[in-house]
Amino acid sequence: MAIVDKYAPIGVFDSGIGGLTVAREIMRQIPNEKIIYFGDTARTPYGSKSKETVTRFSRQIVRFLQTHDVKAIVVACNTASAYALEELEKEIDIPIIGVVKPGTKAALSATKNGKIGVIATAATIGSQIYTKYIKESAEDDIVYGKACPLFVPLIEEGLWEDPVTDEIARRYLTELIDLDIDTLILGCTHYPLIRKALGRIMGPEVTLVNPAYETAIELKALLGEKGLLNDKAPTLGENQYRFYVSDMADKFKVFANSIIKYGILSAKTVNIEDY
Ligand code: DGL
Numbered sequence: 001m002a003i004v005d006k007y008a009p010i011g012v013f014d015s016g017i018g019g020l021t022v023a024r025e026i027m028r029q030i031p032n033e034k035i036i037y038f039g040d041t042a043r044t045p046y047g048s049k050s051k052e053t054v055t056r057f058s059r060q061i062v063r064f065l066q067t068h069d070v071k072a073i074v075v076a077c078n079t080a081s082a083y084a085l086e087e088l089e090k091e092i093d094i095p096i097i098g099v100v101k102p103g104t105k106a107a108l109s110a111t112k113n114g115k116i117g118v119i120a121t122a123a124t125i126g127s128q129i130y131t132k133y134i135k136e137s138a139e140d141d142i143v144y145g146k147a148c149p150l151f152v153p154l155i156e157e158g159l160w161e162d163p164v165t166d167e168i169a170r171r172y173l174t175e176l177i178d179l180d181i182d183t184l185i186l187g188c189t190h191y192p193l194i195r196k197a198l199g200r201i202m203g204p205e206v207t208l209v210n211p212a213y214e215t216a217i218e219l220k221a222l223l224g225e226k227g228l229l230n231d232k233a234p235t236l237g238e239n240q241y242r243f244y245v246s247d248m249a250d251k252f253k254v255f256a257n258s259i260i261k262y263g264i265l266s267a268k269t270v271n272i273e274d275y
Contacts, residue, residue: 004071004094006228009034009242010219011065011073013058016044016245017156017252018189019076020259022099025216026074027241027262030223032230035241036068040272042247045152046079047121047188054123058084062092063275064244071228072096074219078103078120078187078211082127095222100124102218103185103211104133110207111183114141117176117206119198120187122147130187144179148172148188155190156255165194169201177202185209193259243267 012023016039023037038061040046046054058080065073072095075081075088081098088096107116107130118130125145134143150168159165176184184206186192192210199208223229234240241262245252249267256265 004226004228005069006071007034007230007232008069008071009036011036011038011062011068011070012076013038013061013065013073013080014040014077014189015046015079016041017255017259018152020256021189021192021210022074022076022212022215023241024260025212026219027260029216030220030229032233034230034234036065036070037241037243038064038270038272039243039245039252041245041252042272045121046077047123047149047152049123051083051123051127054080055084055087057272058088059091060272060275062088062096064270064272066092067275070094072219072223074215075099076189076212076215078189079123082124082129095226095228097215097219097222099189099211099215100129100187101133102214103187103209104130104137105218106209106211106214107183107185108134108137108141110209111141113180113182114138115179115181115183116141116143117179117181117184118143118145118187119148119151119172119176119184119191120145121152122149124187130185144176144181146172146176151188151194152190155193160194161196165197166201169194169197173198173201181206183207183209185211187211241265244270246270246272
């Protein structure tokens with residue numbers, strides 16, 4: 001393991017904007033930490049791409065983040081966690097975590113009837129990763145996966161509270177309601193942004209699990225274990241959070257500012273194919 005500076009930033013990446021829901025949770029739970037965020041806005045979505053492609057993209061982003069001497073990396077994308085994390089873990093010598101395992105853990109502690117639904121991109125559902133991790137801990141639990149490919153474009157269009165989103169959500173979720181699930185994992189980092197609509201449709205009996213929350217808890221524990229928690233509060237004017245994208249920095253900036261309420265954020269464009 002390389003010698004790592006506990007005051008170094010944490011690298012967080014996603015295919016685009018979804019990972020901001022994870023970054024936001026890290027900001028809330030470990031407010032001393034600095035973050036370098038990368039959103040692959042030029043090549044999003046990942047959810048309809050192959051494992052090989054998502055792994056190649058993820059490797060490039062990890063290389064980019066390492067040029068910023070990050071002390072740890074959070075794969076803030078379910079699709080990249082499902083497809084690339086295992087490979088990345090073998091290739092780097094700093095701590096790296098994804099969102100799938102923490103999401104699984106939270107769902108396992110929430111369910112009472114052992115019937116868990118997962119909504120995510122086609123890639124994440126196709127990988128069966130949530131089923132695999134849940135079954136490793138609770139063999140008898142039943143996992144129902146449902147790909148919801150229209151949610152990401154609806155969310156990116158800003159239709160978080162809109163009858164169109166409610167209608168699409170009803171179509172996707174009715175079969176999960178009929179299967180009597182009591183826990184629903186929001187297995188795509190965009191979905192917490194339509195949590196209210198999802199809650200309305202699933203009803204109060206179903207616990208919605210946002211893996212971002214548990215990911216921040218696990219990240220904090222992992223950094224603590226490795227002596228890497230930043231114990232210094234940020235100084236005034238310090239550029240604590242830095243955002244990079246592969247395209248459309250201005251659009252990203254507007255979106256990021258609507259999700260993260262920690263002051264005006266700016267974003268820079270990077271040619272990620274160079275890494
Ligand atoms: N952020 C991605 C995820 O969590 C969804 C968006 C995409 O398909 O790239 O899976």
